[in-house]
């Protein structure tokens with residue numbers, strides 16, 4: 001198919017989507033053009049919910065690898081594609097299935113709660129999966145007498161532990177290198193320079209414990225997107241990966257959004273481009289397919305993640 005026929009790459013993508021009966025899902029951290037080309041934009045939870053509902057034959061997942069795996073587990077009859085197989089997640093790489101097995105052996109009565117940012121192999125070793133939107137609810141749903149082993153994000157785990165007051169909760173010491181770049185001293189400076197701005201923060205931020213007392217809200221990216229729409233404030237300091245500001249600015253043209261750190265850019269999330277989307281739809285590449293036996297074991301924790309909202 002030639003772009004000359006369609007004029008723009010966006011038109012070409014629309015035509016290819018129709019031809020392939022495909023739907024494009026884009027995470028809130030994708031580059032703006034990719035978000036604009038998507039049928040659905042959101043965080044991991046929203047995209048997983050939309051993947052499960054879609055009637056399309058092909059799901060092109062513009063995010064990182066574990067998200068496409070989750071879509072493949074939820075939709076085994078669909079073809080799940082990613083534009084770039086190298087788009088992974090440093091946080092997900094901080095725990096392996098053998099680490100989970102070892103930790104469980106040390107805590108035989110414990111239940112494993114895994115953040116969605118994990119591989120399908122790690123999910124298959126877990127009892128519950130959660131996103132940053134429902135991590136607190138998931139942990140609260142677990143009987144008090146059960147130890148909780150929370151993997152892999154230490155900062156999200158710390159936040160949930162504090163919110164729930166749960167003592168019997170062990171935390172894996174993984175972290176997102178992108179969210180580590182958001183520093184409390186930058187936040188303090190921004191807050192002083194923009195006294196009227198609201199400060200919203202993602203619980204993956206490495207400076208969470210130091211800076212949470214400054215935050216008006218601690219929210220998932222989807223929670224942030226909703227919150228800034230509803231809030232009467234005109235200016236916001238946003239502590240998460242900078243991609244989410246694209247959607248905030250688009251949805252709220254009269255409001256001002258300031259990144260807590262311009263350096264909080266996930267290189268993996270930025271690997272997907274419009275050109276790669278075209279190649280993906282044209283050649284039906286690169287398929288992410290979780291083997292049935294593994295998918296079956298990973299399904300229950302994911303199902304729990306979707307039902308505890």
Ligand code: SF4
Pocket residue numbers: 029064088089090091092117176177178179241266267268269
């Ligand atoms: S921002 Fe962090 S947690 Fe999210 S995909 Fe990138 S490395 Fe993983």
